[in-house]
Amino acid sequence: MKIYKYASPSMFYPLAGRIWPVFAVIAAVLCTIGLYMGLFVAPVDFQQGEVYRIIFIHVGTCWMGMFIYLVMGFYGILALSFNTRISAMMMEALAPTGAMFTAIGLLTGALWGKPTWGTYWVWDARMTSTLILLFLYVGFIALTHAIEDKRRADKAGALLAIVGTVNIPIIYFSVTWWNTLHQGMTVTATAAPKAAPLMAWAMLIMALACWAYAIAVSLVRVRAIILEREAGAAWLGELKK
Amino acid sequence: MTAAAMPAGEDREFAPERGVWLAAARDLRIGLRSKGELAQALMFLVIVVSLFPLAVGADPTLLKRIAPGVVWVAALLSVLLTLPRIFAADYADGTLEQLLLSPYPLPLIAGGKMVAHWLMTGMPLALIAPVLGLQFGLAGDELVVLVVSLLLGTPVLSMIGAIGAALTLGLRGASVLMALLVLPLYMPVLIFGAGAVDQVMSSVDYAANLSLLGAMLLLGALASPFAVAAALRISLD
Numbered sequence: 001m002k003i004y005k006y007a008s009p010s011m012f013y014p015l016a017g018r019i020w021p022v023f024a025v026i027a028a029v030l031c032t033i034g035l036y037m038g039l040f041v042a043p044v045d046f047q048q049g050e051v052y053r054i055i056f057i058h059v060g061t062c063w064m065g066m067f068i069y070l071v072m073g074f075y076g077i078l079a080l081s082f083n084t085r086i087s088a089m090m091m092e093a094l095a096p097t098g099a100m101f102t103a104i105g106l107l108t109g110a111l112w113g114k115p116t117w118g119t120y121w122v123w124d125a126r127m128t129s130t131l132i133l134l135f136l137y138v139g140f141i142a143l144t145h146a147i148e149d150k151r152r153a154d155k156a157g158a159l160l161a162i163v164g165t166v167n168i169p170i171i172y173f174s175v176t177w178w179n180t181l182h183q184g185m186t187v188t189a190t191a192a193p194k195a196a197p198l199m200a201w202a203m204l205i206m207a208l209a210c211w212a213y214a215i216a217v218s219l220v221r222v223r224a225i226i227l228e229r230e231a232g233a234a235w236l237g238e239l240k241k
Numbered sequence: 242m243t244a245a246a247m248p249a250g251e252d253r254e255f256a257p258e259r260g261v262w263l264a265a266a267r268d269l270r271i272g273l274r275s276k277g278e279l280a281q282a283l284m285f286l287v288i289v290v291s292l293f294p295l296a297v298g299a300d301p302t303l304l305k306r307i308a309p310g311v312v313w314v315a316a317l318l319s320v321l322l323t324l325p326r327i328f329a330a331d332y333a334d335g336t337l338e339q340l341l342l343s344p345y346p347l348p349l350i351a352g353g354k355m356v357a358h359w360l361m362t363g364m365p366l367a368l369i370a371p372v373l374g375l376q377f378g379l380a381g382d383e384l385v386v387l388v389v390s391l392l393l394g395t396p397v398l399s400m401i402g403a404i405g406a407a408l409t410l411g412l413r414g415a416s417v418l419m420a421l422l423v424l425p426l427y428m429p430v431l432i433f434g435a436g437a438v439d440q441v442m443s444s445v446d447y448a449a450n451l452s453l454l455g456a457m458l459l460l461g462a463l464a465s466p467f468a469v470a471a472a473l474r475i476s477l478d
Contacts (some may be wrong), residue, residue: 080471135425142421148410155475156408160422163404164467167426170457174429178436 007084009226010235016226020219023212030209034060034233037202054112056199060207062105064214065133066168068098072140073165076158086222088154091161093145093221096215099137106130125179129172136164150229260345264353265360272326272361279404282362283339283369284321290373300394303379308377309387309438313431315373316366316391317398321420321427323362324402327354328473331412338477347473351407355399355465359410384440386451393454394434400465402424407472430457 006012038056045052072091079087095196109127110120121127140160147153272279293311294304331337340350364415369398370391371384379387414440 033351076317136391137423139422139425142418146414146418152478155474155478156342159404159468159472159475160408163426164252165427166464171425174432178432218376230376 007082007086009086009089009230010085010233013223013226013239016219016223019104020216020223023219024217027209027212030205030212034202034205034209037198038133038206039190042199042202043196048116056202056206058105058112059203060210061108062130062209063207065098065102065105065130068094068101068213068214069136069161069168071172072098072161076165079158080162085154085229086226089159089222089225090218091140091157092154093218094214095137095141095144096221099134099141099218101210101214102130102134102137106134119159123172123179125172125176126181128179129175130174132171133168136168140164155173159205163234167181245291246417249344255344257344258349259345260343261348261353262364263345264340264350265357266353268327268354268357269360271330272357278326279365281363282323285322286315286319286346286366286369287373289318289380290376305378305442307441308374308379309435310368311377312387313372313391313394313435313438315372316363316395317367317387317424317427317431320362320395320398320402321423323358324406324419324423325416325423327399327406328410329406332477341473341477347470350405351469351473352462352466355396355403355469358403359399364392365392367395370426372443379442382441383438384448387438387450390437390454391452393458395460397430397457398404398427398453400461401430402450403469404465404472407469407476408475410476433457 006015008163016047022158034056044050072094075091075094077085079091105117106127113122114120124159140157143160144153144157184231227236262432266328296306297303303341325373328337333338343350369380369386370387374387402419402423405419405426409419412418421441433450433453437447437454440447440450
């Protein structure tokens with residue numbers, strides 16, 4: 001298989017350099033379209049007024065926050081089973097983006113909750129599990145940064161991401177059941193008004209924009225990581241010429 | 242060479258599965274020689290639990306309402322404090338490297354160390370919990386469910402904690418880092434453990450929560466020895 005050759009940093013570095021501008025353009029275009037549809041074209045919600053428009057940012061960032069952790073778990077499996085350095089570098093490049101999306105998701109959720117539910121924060125199942133997800137990201141970043149030996153940091157991070165991925169469904173269901181058992185909430189995020197087709201399209205386009213942004217940014221970051229780790233490698237010297 | 246690293250006597254046939262018991266027995270022997278250290282975790286639990294009435298007031302209904310959560314959070318924190326004991330001393334004096342070289346499978350040795358850790362921390366915590374429950378006004382069935390939930394849940398805390406302890410071996414600021422790694426993973430155990438006691442207090446069927454704790458215990462027993470073994474190999478590479 002030809003694709004295996006991209007497991008080598010020297011092959012992946014130029015590939016990432018060619019790919020990331022494409023995704024950056026896709027992200028910019030989709031974001032412009034999505035925001036225009038969401039902020040100007042989509043009708044005002046008769047119950048919530050203009051404030052509901054924050055979901056066009058909220059939904060996509062939340063999805064990406066969850067999705068990126070799964071991608072990290074996948075790279076973790078690759079890193080441990082094939083011992084590929086580039087997989088671990090990708091995990092390290094993805095983690096800050098995932099944490100950022102999760103944090104934005106929580107923040108926009110809180111800002112939406114204040115006028116709609118009357119409070120910034122409720123211990124709703126989704127919000128709680130998203131918060132725990134943010135903790136998982138923080139733990140991953142803290143561990144990989146605390147270990148000075150890069151090889152050990154890579155593998156420890158990979159193992160932690162796999163353990164975290166196994167735990168995500170457990171955490172999600174435990175929090176959901178905890179919430180229904182405690183009977184505290186009457187309004188949940190699922191009770192949000194049904195989206196009109198146009199709104200659904202705008203949300204989907206925004207989610208795709210977040211996805212393309214995540215790819216572009218993590219590729220740029222992985223290039224920086226490669227430069228940092230491979231500084232002094234022969235192939236980099238040749239590349240400079 | 243340590244007792245656990247030594248192959249079974251030459252006249253006996255080598256049995257890999259004995260690794261669990263040899264590792265557990267060795268850690269128990271070492272642990273029981275410093276009983277003061279074991280008592281510290283228990284005292285920590287008692288003190289943390291005693292802080293809550295001082296902080297929230299002595300209203301008996303409020304205290305009873307928060308009792309399951311308080312005892313469970315305190316138990317979780319005192320398990321967290323004892324996690325470095327599982328590997329740190331063995332790592333410092335090089336025993337851990339010998340254990341990695343021993344003919345016994347590493348997952349079994351890791352499993353034995355987790356068993357020993359639970360016997361010296363989780364189990365005593367569970368057994369002292371009824372006294373704390375009484376102070377908060379729990380009674381009868383509530384105390385029984387509190388103990389059972391702790392007996393089922395604290396082994397899971399030892400298992401998840403051992404992964405965190407193995408990953409952070411020898412790092413600067415390892416204890417705070419370990420808390421960051423381990424506490425989010427502890428949350429499901431906390432939810433079902435405290436939830437079971439909550440439910441018996443409001444006369445709802447609590448069996449589901451205990452079953453879920455049991456399921457986590459089985460899953461942990463199955464998976465955690467391998468995860469810990471992998472983490473040890475990474476940290477000692």
